Amino acid sequence: MTQQASKQQSILTRLPFSMAFLPLAMEFADKGARGFGYGDREAGGLVLAVEELFSFYVRQAAGGSTVAIEMEDQSYRLALSISFRLANPDMRAFNLTWRVNPDSDESLDMLGPMIAARSVSSLRLDFGADERVALRLTRDRDYAPAGAVALPPPAAAAALHLADPSPDDLHHFAAMAVASGSPFLPPFLARPGMAADMLAAGHLDALLLLNGDWIVGGLLWRPLTDSCLELYGPYLFNEDAEDHALRLLLDEAVSRISRSRSRGLVRRQGPLAGHERFFDFLGELRLTGINGAAANATYYYRQLREESGGVVYCAGRLAAFLGEQYDRLCLPRQVRATSSGPTRLRDASALAVELEHPRSLAVIRPLCAGKDMAANLTAHLELLRGEGISNFIVEINTGRSEDVAFATALEETGFVPRLLIPDAGLGDLVIYDHCGPGVQP
Amino acid sequence: MNLEALIPEYVRSFQAYLPSRPDHLLQEEYGVPLLHRLNNNENPLGPPPAAARVIAAFAPERAAVYPSGDSYDLRQALGSRFGVSPDRFLVGNGSCEVISSVIKAFCQPGDNIVTADKTFAVYEWVAEFSGIEARLAPLRDYAFDPQAMLDRIDGRTKILFVCNPNNPTGSYWTRQVLVDFLEKVGDNRIVVVDEAYREYVEDPEFPDAIELMERFPNVVAFRTFSKMYALAGLRSGYLAGTDAVVDVVRRTSVVYSVNVQAQQAALAALADDREHIAATRALVREAKTFLRGVCDYLALETVGGEGNYLMIQTPINDMLMYRRLMKRGMMVRSMTGFRYPGWIRVTLREMAVMELFAEALRKEIQAIRLTNKGMK
Numbered sequence: 001m002t003q004q005a006s007k008q009q010s011i012l013t014r015l016p017f018s019m020a021f022l023p024l025a026m027e028f029a030d031k032g033a034r035g036f037g038y039g040d041r042e043a044g045g046l047v048l049a050v051e052e053l054f055s056f057y058v059r060q061a062a063g064g065s066t067v068a069i070e071m072e073d074q075s076y077r078l079a080l081s082i083s084f085r086l087a088n089p090d091m092r093a094f095n096l097t098w099r100v101n102p103d104s105d106e107s108l109d110m111l112g113p114m115i116a117a118r119s120v121s122s123l124r125l126d127f128g129a130d131e132r133v134a135l136r137l138t139r140d141r142d143y144a145p146a147g148a149v150a151l152p153p154p155a156a157a158a159a160l161h162l163a164d165p166s167p168d169d170l171h172h173f174a175a176m177a178v179a180s181g182s183p184f185l186p187p188f189l190a191r192p193g194m195a196a197d198m199l200a201a202g203h204l205d206a207l208l209l210l211n212g213d214w215i216v217g218g219l220l221w222r223p224l225t226d227s228c229l230e231l232y233g234p235y236l237f238n239e240d241a242e243d244h245a246l247r248l249l250l251d252e253a254v255s256r257i258s259r260s261r262s263r264g265l266v267r268r269q270g271p272l273a274g275h276e277r278f279f280d281f282l283g284e285l286r287l288t289g290i291n292g293a294a295a296n297a298t299y300y301y302r303q304l305r306e307e308s309g310g311v312v313y314c315a316g317r318l319a320a321f322l323g324e325q326y327d328r329l330c331l332p333r334q335v336r337a338t339s340s341g342p343t344r345l346r347d348a349s350a351l352a353v354e355l356e357h358p359r360s361l362a363v364i365r366p367l368c369a370g371k372d373m374a375a376n377l378t379a380h381l382e383l384l385r386g387e388g389i390s391n392f393i394v395e396i397n398t399g400r401s402e403d404v405a406f407a408t409a410l411e412e413t414g415f416v417p418r419l420l421i422p423d424a425g426l427g428d429l430v431i432y433d434h435c436g437p438g439v440q441p
Numbered sequence: 442m443n444l445e446a447l448i449p450e451y452v453r454s455f456q457a458y459l460p461s462r463p464d465h466l467l468q469e470e471y472g473v474p475l476l477h478r479l480n481n482n483e484n485p486l487g488p489p490p491a492a493a494r495v496i497a498a499f500a501p502e503r504a505a506v507y508p509s510g511d512s513y514d515l516r517q518a519l520g521s522r523f524g525v526s527p528d529r530f531l532v533g534n535g536s537c538e539v540i541s542s543v544i545k546a547f548c549q550p551g552d553n554i555v556t557a558d559k560t561f562a563v564y565e566w567v568a569e570f571s572g573i574e575a576r577l578a579p580l581r582d583y584a585f586d587p588q589a590m591l592d593r594i595d596g597r598t599k600i601l602f603v604c605n606p607n608n609p610t611g612s613y614w615t616r617q618v619l620v621d622f623l624e625k626v627g628d629n630r631i632v633v634v635d636e637a638y639r640e641y642v643e644d645p646e647f648p649d650a651i652e653l654m655e656r657f658p659n660v661v662a663f664r665t666f667s668k669m670y671a672l673a674g675l676r677s678g679y680l681a682g683t684d685a686v687v688d689v690v691r692r693t694s695v696v697y698s699v700n701v702q703a704q705q706a707a708l709a710a711l712a713d714d715r716e717h718i719a720a721t722r723a724l725v726r727e728a729k730t731f732l733r734g735v736c737d738y739l740a741l742e743t744v745g746g747e748g749n750y751l752m753i754q755t756p757i758n759d760m761l762m763y764r765r766l767m768k769r770g771m772m773v774r775s776m777t778g779f780r781y782p783g784w785i786r787v788t789l790r791e792m793a794v795m796e797l798f799a800e801a802l803r804k805e806i807q808a809i810r811l812t813n814k815g816m817k
Contacts, residue, residue, distance in 0.1 A: 255780035259565075276757045308462060332767075
């Protein structure tokens with residue numbers, strides 16, 4: 001399968017990296033967003049982010065350097081990147097826990113990136129070769145919630161058939177998924193217009209199950225990382241006593257995905273009866289919802305390519321965990337022990353946090369390692385607990401030494417490795433959860 | 442350098458095929474002292490005796506001299522063998538090379554080819570990375586569906602690929618089915634009949650595409666020395682077509698691509714294949730009967746017709762089954778890449794290996810069922 005992205009529109013500007021060009025950079029973001037048909041809220045968020053990030057980093061940039069700003073309309077969101085060359089960028093301010101000290105000029109300076117991080121839908125930092133830093137921001141379009149739709153009446157399964165949805169079909173299906181009360185709805189499905197636009201943009205694939213003219217089920221998939229797809233569903237609106245509908249959907253979806261560029265397929269929703277035929281069981285995370293009810297996430301995985309092996313360098317508890325998981329999943333990896341962490345660390349580490357309020361969940365990902373990793377993790381836990389978050393996940397990628405460097409700090413702060421997603425990034429993705437305040441793992 | 446700007450869109454979106462790592466590395470990674478190859482449909486008997494002697498006697502100084510650029514002697518032998526002019530054969534570095542030559546010869550961007558969705562993937566791959574649309578007709582009852590293929594033809598369809606017998610299902614079209622199909626296709630398109638596994642077929646109703654070329658000049662036959670003739674390591678395959686068709690395909694073929702040892706071994710194999718084919722067929726027959734019995738006993742569904750392979754449905758996903766069997770020293774082919782998730786394909790080999798495989802499979806199935814029972 002070749003994922004066909006529809007033709008996207010983008011604009012690009014390259015400016016001298018100096019304060020004199022800040023207004024032009026902001027105007028670029030504003031006029032670009034409006035030109036692509038976005039409203040005040042979406043444009044405003046991006047303009048604010050550009051203002052804050054530009055102002056912050058321009059002070060550290062060498063004289064005579066340039067900044068490139070690119071905006072792409074992906075129809076359901078705007079993607080904006082700001083890239084420049086900078087030695088030793090100070091990433092502390094991307095930590096959610098960064099607090100402004102009004103008595104400190106340096107602290108006040110750091111306020112900008114924090115505001116930027118909070119004014120967009122997502123923010124990612126990429127460190128390239130040659131001291132290049134790329135800040136990648138997205139701002140989702142604002143969509144209306146799902147309206148009321150009817151669910152299909154019970155019917156015999158004999159007449160089931162599969163169909164590729166149009167954006168309108170998917171819009172209707174998303175509204176049905178909401179109406180069915182499924183407890184595992186990704187945000188884009190809860191906003192049917194967003195799902196439809198993502199499908200049209202080629203950022204989402206879907207397959208529907210029909211019985212006559214009724215949509216009776218469906219499933220969706222989209223990239224989780226460059227090498228891994230995430231599957232959502234199957235959502236079934238009728239009884240499926242013999243798993244007939246489930247098999248139809250999953251067999252066809254896996255067949256279509258099997259010749260894509262992805263190496264793996266992950267499903268992170270609730271338990272799936274009869275999963276053995278389709279997936280490897282990776283494990284389960286025990287989550288507590290806002291109302292205190294359990295809302296566990298069961299992780300399944302399926303390789304799409306025959307395994308090609310690999311080597312992971314790590315130590316301590318992480319090494320033991322990886323060894324067990326590789327053995328259980330029959331994954332041919334060599335775990336090579338390292339006696340100590342990286343010898344050269346920055347003073348300050350940085351963490352990115354993605355919040356899912358409906359599940360009271362914070363997903364924490366390392367941006368860069370530093371000497372304060374344990375303290376930084378602890379500070380994040382305290383702040384997030386203070387904001388009412390009760391579930392904490394940390395994802396580290398075994399292919400990134402900056403991530404693996406966090407292993408000891410994670411253990412010290414009460415995080416426990418729970419499961420592993422093979423080939424989900426540069427290497428495998430290890431998911432940690434937290435055993436609770438004051439609880440030793 | 443802006444490499445992205447240089448890459449055609451159809452290449453940018455194409456995922457390179459990554460072959461398996463060398464056996465010695467796989468053995469190390471999976472911790473097994475020996476790996477039995479049941480993944481590539483190789484013939485465990487090795488080449489026919491005359492070909493084996495040619496390979497053993499190969500003089501090193503011959504390696505310094507270019508081979509015949511167009512496999513001259515081998516084409517003469519093929520002409521004699523099949524009773525047609527040697528000029529109607531093109532020999533390639535395995536049949537994959539001639540697939541590429543045919544597509545390059547007849548297709549340009551905007552054109553399309555038609556084949557099945559669950560068959561040898563190289564027709565589809567070569568088309569896609571050449572900017573040609575591959576239209577895929579679903580199999581029907583595990584076999585190529587003539588009507589579904591006909592339904593996908595339009596004014597830009599240049600080539601139809603029929604894998605006969607089909608890899609991986611082993612199904613095949615009889616002569617009558619193929620003739621009916623050719624009559625409906627008409628003579629404005631090329632029909633490639635890939636007969637890589639034809640020597641395994643014993644049914645007298647199995648068609649001979651080279652013979653059919655006399656009546657249907659748009660037919661092109663693909664054959665290989667990699668399967669029955671056990672010369673996979675030397676890479677040699679060929680196509681046969683009418684003079685006019687071969688004259689066109691020759692323009693997009695690379696000369697000197699078939700090495701001298703491959704040409705000599707193929708030539709010898711052709712001359713000494715009667716007993717070799719009989720022995721191989723007997724081996725496959727015995728292994729197929731045995732493995733089907735094992736799968737029946739284990740209540741595993743199988744699909745297999747002609748060819749030296751059998752598909753087995755697994756109770757867990759095929760990629761995990763592949764890795765579990767690798768840990769037992771058994772290398773099979775997972776079928777996800779063939780769009781058959783939940784199936785593996787097993788090469789039929791000598792009984793000693795089949796018995797080891799059966800034991801490994803039995804242990805795995807038993808362990809899986811115990812685990813599943815425990816979970817319920």
